[in-house]
Amino acid sequence: MYQALGTIVVVCLIAISALAQTPSAAPVPCDQNPTYHKLDFWIGEWDVFDFKSGQKDGGNRIEKVLKGCAIVENWTEAMDGSEGKSLFYVQRATGQWKQVWVEESGGMKEKSLQDSYTGEGVRFQGEILHKNGGSHLDRTTLVPLNGGRVRQTIEVSRDAGKTWEVVYDAEYRRRK
Numbered sequence: 001m002y003q004a005l006g007t008i009v010v011v012c013l014i015a016i017s018a019l020a021q022t023p024s025a026a027p028v029p030c031d032q033n034p035t036y037h038k039l040d041f042w043i044g045e046w047d048v049f050d051f052k053s054g055q056k057d058g059g060n061r062i063e064k065v066l067k068g069c070a071i072v073e074n075w076t077e078a079m080d081g082s083e084g085k086s087l088f089y090v091q092r093a094t095g096q097w098k099q100v101w102v103e104e105s106g107g108m109k110e111k112s113l114q115d116s117y118t119g120e121g122v123r124f125q126g127e128i129l130h131k132n133g134g135s136h137l138d139r140t141t142l143v144p145l146n147g148g149r150v151r152q153t154i155e156v157s158r159d160a161g162k163t164w165e166v167v168y169d170a171e172y173r174r175r176k
Contacts, residue, residue, distance in 0.1 A: 027092070029067065030067055031067060036068050036069065038122060041144040041150065043071070044061075044175075045059070046172040046173060046175060047173050048078075048173075049173065050169070050170060051169040051171045059175075060073060060076075061073075071086075071089075073101075082104055083103070085103075087100050096113055097122075098110070098111070098113070099124050110126050111124035111125055111138065119141070119143070121142045121143035121151075122142050126138055126139075136158045137160070139155050140152065140153070140154050141155075149174070150171070151170070152170045152171075153166060153169050154167050154168035155167065
């Protein structure tokens with residue numbers, strides 16, 4: 001209970017910090033700015049399945065908040081009911097999408113949209129720091145599929161991006 005509350009507090013503080021940046025001119029409202037519509041294909045309530053086996057992994061609710069200025073991801077694991085949350089926002093100074101993921105076990109990831117990615121969908125990537133001083137790269141790719149589905153692939157690299165290992169491959173199906 002307290003961990004979930006702590007997660008919510010962290011997500012809210014990050015949202016407030018992101019929105020508190022002082023713009024140099026009056027900004028276009030987020031819901032009228034095309035930049036803020038980049039992840040619209042992912043908005044909704046989803047059942048999430050392992051891409052290969054078809055086994056249900058969990059559920060995810062992706063929603064726009066703060067008048068379209070941010071997106072909150074609400075993940076629930078199918079096996080044990082554990083939860084995780086992401087806050088996606090556009091950093092005004094750079095115009096770049098950012099993601100902060102926090103899970104109830106205390107795990108956390110920070111990633112940035114990779115504008116150099118030329119495939120379909122979007123890709124977020126970040127460096128994950130380890131307690132022992134090491135790190136690895138972590139990237140998430142979201143690709144819209146036919147029929148309103150979405151494929152999410154999470155990969156890690158332990159050699160500075162030379163090779164990548166798929167650690168999660170899922171298909172999102174809209175809840176009916």
